[in-house]
Amino acid sequence: MPGPIDFYFEFASPYGYMAACRIDDLAARHGREVAWRPIMLGAVFKVTGSKPNMAIPLKGPYLLKDVPRSAKFMGLPLKLPPRLPMNSLAASRAFWWLADDEPDRAKGLALAVYKAHWAEGRDMSSPDQVAEAAATIGIDPASLDVGIRGESVKQRLKDETQAAIDRGVFGSPFIVVDDEPFWGVDRLDQIERRLAGEVF
Amino acid sequence: MPGPIDFYFEFASPYGYMAACRIDDLAARHGREVAWRPIMLGAVFKVTGSKPNMAIPLKGPYLLKDVPRSAKFMGLPLKLPPRLPMNSLAASRAFWWLADDEPDRAKGLALAVYKAHWAEGRDMSSPDQVAEAAATIGIDPASLDVGIRGESVKQRLKDETQAAIDRGVFGSPFIVVDDEPFWGVDRLDQIERRLAGEVF
Numbered sequence: 239m240p241g242p243i244d245f246y247f248e249f250a251s252p253y254g255y256m257a258a259c260r261i262d263d264l265a266a267r268h269g270r271e272v273a274w275r276p277i278m279l280g281a282v283f284k285v286t287g288s289k290p291n292m293a294i295p296l297k298g299p300y301l302l303k304d305v306p307r308s309a310k311f312m313g314l315p316l317k318l319p320p321r322l323p324m325n326s327l328a329a330s331r332a333f334w335w336l337a338d339d340e341p342d343r344a345k346g347l348a349l350a351v352y353k354a355h356w357a358e359g360r361d362m363s364s365p366d367q368v369a370e371a372a373a374t375i376g377i378d379p380a381s382l383d384v385g386i387r388g389e390s391v392k393q394r395l396k397d398e399t400q401a402a403i404d405r406g407v408f409g410s411p412f413i414v415v416d417d418e419p420f421w422g423v424d425r426l427d428q429i430e431r432r433l434a435g436e437v438f
Numbered sequence: 439m440p441g442p443i444d445f446y447f448e449f450a451s452p453y454g455y456m457a458a459c460r461i462d463d464l465a466a467r468h469g470r471e472v473a474w475r476p477i478m479l480g481a482v483f484k485v486t487g488s489k490p491n492m493a494i495p496l497k498g499p500y501l502l503k504d505v506p507r508s509a510k511f512m513g514l515p516l517k518l519p520p521r522l523p524m525n526s527l528a529a530s531r532a533f534w535w536l537a538d539d540e541p542d543r544a545k546g547l548a549l550a551v552y553k554a555h556w557a558e559g560r561d562m563s564s565p566d567q568v569a570e571a572a573a574t575i576g577i578d579p580a581s582l583d584v585g586i587r588g589e590s591v592k593q594r595l596k597d598e599t600q601a602a603i604d605r606g607v608f609g610s611p612f613i614v615v616d617d618e619p620f621w622g623v624d625r626l627d628q629i630e631r632r633l634a635g636e637v638f
Contacts, residue, residue: 282496285495285496286494286495286496286497287489287494287495288488288494289487294486294487294488294608295485295486295487295608296482296485296486296603296606296607296608297486297608297609299606300606300608300619300621303618303619304619304620304621307628307638308628310638311627311628311631311638403496406496406499406500407496408494408495408496408497408500409497418503419500419503419504420504421500421504422624424622424624427511428507428508428511431511438507438510438511
């Protein structure tokens with residue numbers, strides 16, 4: 239049986255949110271599981287020489303139109319958050335704090351953060367905001383607050399981000415299916431056909 | 439009757455090639471015409487701080503996989519050219535040399551250059567190579583060679599590129615439908631639904 243599909247994403251990425259809303263169902267239709275892997279795109283940008291989309295002239299203003307439109311096109315709720323990009327450090331550390339022992343809850347937390355940020359337009363930059371989202375799915379906020387301050391969790395996020403870079407990941411979402419890389423929520427259609435066994 | 443759809447593109451852009459192969463038919467299905475507008479992305483990059491995709495670490499190697507795969511996915515022929523990116527100055531000037539008096543031939547030349555470069559994998563950087571492609575659609579190579587050296591044609595390309603930047607164009611393909619901007623060949627599906635009258 240093939241291993242899971244690797245789903246790399248950045249919490250500050252709206253297209254990552256859109257992919258997060260679809261990727262599990264898409265994979266399940268073809269009997270596949272998905273390993274969620276949040277990373278810090280800031281570290282990636284140091285390699286690629288890029289910067290957050292919103293800071294890029296012409297592209298930033300365009301994305302303020304494309305993001306709501308693309309969400310609507312996909313049938314997903316979207317409300318632009320007040321702060322772009324959010325600081326995703328707390329959310330990413332919270333994910334990796336849970337990932338090994340409670341992978342389903344880690345995924346649940348990721349979706350809760352993504353929806354609070356991109357569907358409801360709430361800033362999710364602070365540990366308190368992440369803990370609040372965690373509480374809605376039964377995660378103890380106090381434990382999370384302590385957990386994400388641990389050195390091992392901080393190192394884990396760095397290691398996961400570096401491993402992603404070593405694998406060629408340069409954006410969000412970035413999905414790897416059996417060693418084949420796909421960048422962007424626009425590639426879900428290609429992934430679907432590939433999982434259906436089409437060679438193209 | 440609404441005006442034409444504006445199709446901005448760079449000859450060195452493979453996704454521009456893919457859009458060029460589809461945009462006229464797509465528009466025609468909805469009774470619309472397309473104004474083709476080649477620009478120099480190099481000038482755009484000075485505004486956005488970006489650079490050619492192939493020069494970006496991680497992204498360059500990815501695109502060597504994504505470009506052939508996306509072409510195959512769309513059912514289009516593709517052979518990677520030896521030189522990436524090509525120098526698109528001669529081809530772009532040739533287009534604007536023809537554009538006012540012979541718009542259909544200008545479009546024919548653009549398609550001929552695009553197909554020679556991206557479907558057949560031939561370098562199209564030199565005026566001689568562009569003239570050769572022009573000859574295949576009945577354009578006199580000697581006239582073209584003289585034409586593209588004229589100051590007014592050189593200025594026209596600069597003006598068209600600046601007008602595109604002023605309108606927010608930052609990549610290729612970039613398609614504007616009734617003042618609404620769409621970036622990327624991945625947006626052809628959204629454009630199709632918009633032209634069909636859907637609001638999303």
